Amino acid sequence: MQMLMWVSRRFAAVVAICLWGQAALSDVAVLSIDSQTEGWLNRTTTVTIALDGAIPFRVSTPQDGRVAVTLNGADPHSQPAFHPDTVINRYNLSGAQEGAVISLEAQRMLTLQTASMTNSGGAARLILTFAAGSRLSRSPHDTPTRGATALPLVVLDPGHGGIDPGAVRLDIAEKDIALAFGRELRAVLQDSGRFDVRMTRDTDVFVTLRDRVRFARESGAAVFISLHANTVTRGNASGSAIYTLSEGASSAEAAALAELENRADTLGGVDLGVEDDDLALLLTDMAQRETNARSAMLARATVEAMRHAVGVIRSNPHRSAGFRVLKAPDIPSMLIELGFLSDATDRANMISPRWRAHAAQGILAALDDWVERDGVLSAQVRPAPARVAGANGD
Structure with a gap:
């Protein structure tokens, strides 16, 4: 009898200790959840979960962009600060x-790389690192629609065409490089399943600058990308550069390039004798300022992605000037100079399908990143723009 009582008391004590331990674990609060992503083509996402005590954990294999982190003994009623x-x-x-x-819930396919718990002074941190892969397609239920489609519309604008060859070197014309790359970039964007694409020209025809802008606006473009190549007659220059709209030029070279590109309409008989007085007015408009900021963000994303994809980028690669073709006040727009036909290496790159494929993948990565960042800022895919009088380069 005494032995039975001793065993009973010992069992009760063990149960009490277990219950106390479970109660102690249940007091562990989830303090914050922080997500940070670095890189462009090879993204790494780090998730840091702050706790007020170290506890066992388990991380599920990511499925469809969703990761489950089980925290043994954590308080399910915690209200952590969240930093997405x-x-x-x-x-x-x-x-x-x-x-x-x-x-x-993630916007990209995630592969778990490391998982560790640190504990210092009673404060614990669970640190998870993931390789962030391709962007996940959202269901129509989760994605705001843009007119009849949920996909952002990218208007690609191969520069020059028809009677306007653009820059020419060794029988290689800018208009042909721009069109070839435009077609290949269109295929890459469409094959991703994340973008709709239209082109201002798909053949060797001349299209005025104002008609290019008008086409983008009437199509309801989410973004406008004009594709070009460059050349110099004196000195040496090489590498890609990205241009956005500004009232003044970021450099004398940018101003000269804008002046050269803006002359294209004279070949089609367009009267450019009247200065674009509406440019200064548009730049003071709130919508234009917002669009310029979004364009600059897109340009920065493209610079970094192109740097990783092809490596050859000019010094100060993001430049700005008063390009007529970038004047849509409600469409983020940029002009990409792929390289210089006057430089042997750039010229070989631009006629190389392999190099162009890498460049196209870089632009896709930049657009992916920009859409995500712009989506965070604007909270929704923007509707097709209303027509603004005098905003088509007229």
Whole structure:
């Protein structure tokens, strides 16, 4: 009898200790969830979960952009501070038999690389690193629509054409480089399943600058990309550069290039004798200022992505000037100079399908990143723009 009582008391003590331990674990609060992504073509996403104590955890294999983090003994009623980024932008905290489960929703396919728990002075951090892969397609239920489609419309504008060859070197014409690259870039963007694409020209025809802008606006473009090559007659220059609209020029070279490109309409008999007085007016408009900021963000993304994709980028690669073809006040726009026909290496690159394929992948990566970042800022895919009188380069 004494032995039975001793065993009973010992069992009760063990049960009490287990219950106390479970209660102690259940007091562990989830303090914050922070997501940060670095890189362009090879993105790494780091998720840091701050806790007020170290506890066992389990991370599920990511499925469809959703990651489940099970925290044994965590308080499911915690209200953590959440710091999203362009890859992980939503979370859900729910109860489970073990304690709590944090479900993270990602915009890209994630592959778990490392998982570790640190503990210092009673404060713990669970650090998860993921390789962030291709962007996930959203369902129509989750994605705001743009007219009849949920995909952002990219208007590609191969420069020059027809009677306007653009820059020419060794029988290689800018208009042909721009059209070939435009067609290949269109295929890359469409094959991604994340963009609709239209082109201002798909054959060797002349299109005025104002008609290019008008086409983009009437199509309801989400972004406008004009494709060009460059050349110099004196000195040496090489590498790609990205240009956006500004009232003044970022450099004398940018101003000269804008003046040269803006002369294209004279070949089609367009009267350019009257200065674009509306440019200064447009730049003071709130919509234009917002569009310029969004264009600059797109240009920066493209510079970094192209740097990783092809490596050859000019010094100060993001430049600006008063390009007529970038004047749509409500469409983020940029002009890409792929390289210099006057430079032997650039010329070989631009006629190389392999190099152009790498460049196209870089632009796709930039557009992916920009759409995510712009989506965070504007909270929705923007509707097709209303027509603004005098905004088509007229």
